[in-house]
């Protein structure tokens with residue numbers, strides 16, 4: 001999935017406010033978590049961008065489907081446990097106080113059935129009184145058909161340009177990333193295509209409620225247009 005770009009991921013997203021987002025995660029946990037422990041699962045952790053800002057307080061396990069992303073995460077965060085798995089099917093034989101799934105990674109679930117499978121699996125790994133925090137993607141109505149997007153990373157020995165034109169079919173956004181990466185060895189061109197599902201907030205809320213979770217939706221959670229979905233597993 002990120003085979004050719006995992007090593008550039010942190011550079012491409014250099015502008016992302018991981019620290020600030022993690023502070024918000026901490027305050028939501030403080031407000032809503034009812035279980036006593038501090039075990040956290042970061043589903044679709046990627047290169048582990050949030051983990052440095054949470055690991056002092058939480059015992060974190062990172063999980064991701066992409067082995068190249070996990071390789072980068074392990075290099076960066078040697079003391080953290082990382083496991084390879086699919087968010088729909090992983091089975092860790094333990095439960096967590098907090099499960100997070102951030103930066104719209106949930107959008108890799110392309111149908112309601114896949115979304116439900118993932119949320120059910122998260123719920124099955126949550127302790128009583130535990131909290132899940134899912135950051136959604138934009139809803140279909142916010143898709144801008146004429147938008148072109150560009151990112152530039154500029155360091156003395158590394159320059160990265162990423163240009164994108166996204167298209168939409170049904171509720172699926174296809175992001176066709178064209179990347180030029182220049183370092184002392186030369187200039188590389190990479191083309192990577194990612195497909196992300198856009199769901200209305202109600203789809204998440206209905207699924208989470210169906211799973212028996214007390215559900216809260218926070219509009220414009222970390223990024224404009226993207227809601228945060230909180231699911232609390234009530235103590236029996």
Ligand SMILES: C[S@@+](CC[C@H](N)C(=O)[O-])C[C@H]1O[C@@H](n2cnc3c(N)ncnc32)[C@H](O)[C@@H]1O
Nearest residue numbers: 044045046049064065066086087102103105108
């Ligand atoms: C946009 S990145 C977000 C990474 C990280 N959470 C962050 O905030 O930087 C999306 C991540 O979702 C992972 N992913 C995609 N589909 C997955 C699946 N079915 N199960 C687990 N991880 C998945 C990708 O490998 C990638 O690391």
